[in-house]
Amino acid sequence: MIISKEILDELLKGVERPEDLLGDAGLMKELKIKLMERMLGAVLSCSGLTQPLDILLCEAVV
Template identity: 85%
Template structure:
């Protein structure tokens, strides 16, 4: 799987400081939560 440059650009909009990515309310934490929820949902559907 490849993540497109456009998708990355969209995700990084509004991120101006490292904290915007790495804080407890940052993008990385939200991505991790959303990916885990999505994966668990996919397993439940099977």
Template identity: 85%
Template sequence: MTISKELLDELLKGCERPEDLLGDAGPMKELKIKLMERMLGAELTAHLGYEDGKDAPSDQANRRNGSSARSRESYVR
């Protein structure tokens, strides 16, 4: 996969100093969170054997029970 120059420009818009990119309000933190959520969702799909938003097989006791958005603060500990 190649990341386009336009996508990079959009992600880096407004970043003038290293802390603008890497700080708590910077895009790197949000990118790490979003990538981790996507990986964990894919792992759950593989484990359960069905996609999010689809009905679980009737013979499967282990199911998705919903999710909720977490606040940015809940990731920082």
């Protein structure tokens, strides 16, 4: 996948200091969280675990 210059520019719009990119509240951490949430949502959707109780029961079994 290629990330376009426009998307990259939009993501970096608020980055003015290194901390804005790499700090505890920086863009990289936010991107990592959002990507993990998206992947987890896809996995849960594919496995049919859409209700909180289903997720808890699955975790109890694992």
